[in-house]
Amino acid sequence: MSIPYLDPNSIWFPDPGDALKEPNGLIAAGGSLSTEWLLQAYRQGIFPWYEEGQPILWWSPDPRLILLPGDFRVSKSLRKLARKQVYEISFDKNFSGVLNGCKHGYRKLEGTWITNDIAVAYTNLHLQGIAHSVEVWSSSSLVGGLYGIAVGKVFFGESMFSKVDNASKLALFYLTLHLKEWGFEFIDCQVHSNHLESLGALEIPRCEFMKKLEALTEGKPNNEEWQVDQRINASFNKYYE
Structure with missing residues (x-):
C-alpha cells in the first residue's frame, strides 16, 4: 500500500485511519513545515518524523x-x-x-x-x-x-x-x-x-x-x-x- 505525496501549496492530510500498519502510523510524505501545516497536522493527530535526506514524513500511530x-x-x-x-x-x-x-x-x-x-x-x-x-x-x-x-x-x-x-x-x-x-x-x-x-x-x-x-x-x-x-x-x- 502506498502513501500520498502532499502538495506543499495546498494544506491537506489523509484521514489518520488510513495510516499504514507497517510501519505503524505512516500516513503521507511531502507537504510543508510551515506554521499552518504543522498546526493542521497536530490538530489531526499527525506529526512529522523523518531523517535528513528524506522527504517530510507524516505519522499518526495506533495506539497513541x-x-x-x-x-x-x-x-x-x-x-x-x-x-x-x-x-x-x-x-x-x-x-x-x-x-x-x-x-x-x-x-x-x-x-x-x-x-x-x-x-x-x-x-x-x-x-x-x-x-x-x-x-x-x-x-x-x-x-x-x-x-x-x-x-x-x-x-x-x-x-x-x-x-x-x-x-x-x-x-x-x-x-x-x-x-x-x-x-x-x-x-x-x-x-x-x-x-x-x-x-x-x-x-x-x-x-x-x-x-x-x-x-x-x-x-x-x-x-x-x-x-x-x-x-x-x-x-x-x-x-x-
Missing part, C-alpha cells in the same frame, strides 16, 4: 501514548533530587539550547531526526508563542530539558534530553504540575516507550485520541511566552521540604 498531568509518577530518586533543590527550572528561556540538546542527546530513529528544517520550523513556532521549552539549569549550565507545542488544552511533546541523571524527568514533572494548573488535559507522547510508561504514560486507541483532539484543540494558540508560576513553585518546594 499520552500522559495525564495528574498521573505523573514521582520516583524515589526524583523525589530526592527535588528535595535537594539543586537545579533551577525555567520555561522558554533557551529554546534553541533545548532543541540542540535534544538533537545531539536523544534519538527517535537511527541517526538524528531533528533535521535542520525541523529545527527552523519549530524555532519559528517558538517565536510565535506556540512551541515551548522547559529548561533545567545547574548554575548557568543547561543540563536538561524538553520541548513541544501547545494547541488548545493539549501539549504535544516532541523530545527531551538530560546531561545529568533525572534532569529530563524533573523538567517533565514541573511541566505536568503547570499543565494541570493551567487546565491542560494531557501530553501527547506520540509513540510507546518503556521510559515514559514508567512515568505514568498510557496507550489509548488512535480513534479515542482523535475524539479527544477534536474537542480540545479548537481555537487559536494563545501565543504567550510561558513562565514558571511561583505559586506552583512554592507549593512544590514546600511539598519536598
Whole structure:
C-alpha cells in the first residue's frame, strides 16, 4: 500500500485511519513545515518524523501514548533530587539550547531526526508563542530539558534530553504540575516507550485520541511566552521540604 505525496501549496492530510500498519502510523510524505501545516497536522493527530535526506514524513500511530498531568509518577530518586533543590527550572528561556540538546542527546530513529528544517520550523513556532521549552539549569549550565507545542488544552511533546541523571524527568514533572494548573488535559507522547510508561504514560486507541483532539484543540494558540508560576513553585518546594 502506498502513501500520498502532499502538495506543499495546498494544506491537506489523509484521514489518520488510513495510516499504514507497517510501519505503524505512516500516513503521507511531502507537504510543508510551515506554521499552518504543522498546526493542521497536530490538530489531526499527525506529526512529522523523518531523517535528513528524506522527504517530510507524516505519522499518526495506533495506539497513541499520552500522559495525564495528574498521573505523573514521582520516583524515589526524583523525589530526592527535588528535595535537594539543586537545579533551577525555567520555561522558554533557551529554546534553541533545548532543541540542540535534544538533537545531539536523544534519538527517535537511527541517526538524528531533528533535521535542520525541523529545527527552523519549530524555532519559528517558538517565536510565535506556540512551541515551548522547559529548561533545567545547574548554575548557568543547561543540563536538561524538553520541548513541544501547545494547541488548545493539549501539549504535544516532541523530545527531551538530560546531561545529568533525572534532569529530563524533573523538567517533565514541573511541566505536568503547570499543565494541570493551567487546565491542560494531557501530553501527547506520540509513540510507546518503556521510559515514559514508567512515568505514568498510557496507550489509548488512535480513534479515542482523535475524539479527544477534536474537542480540545479548537481555537487559536494563545501565543504567550510561558513562565514558571511561583505559586506552583512554592507549593512544590514546600511539598519536598
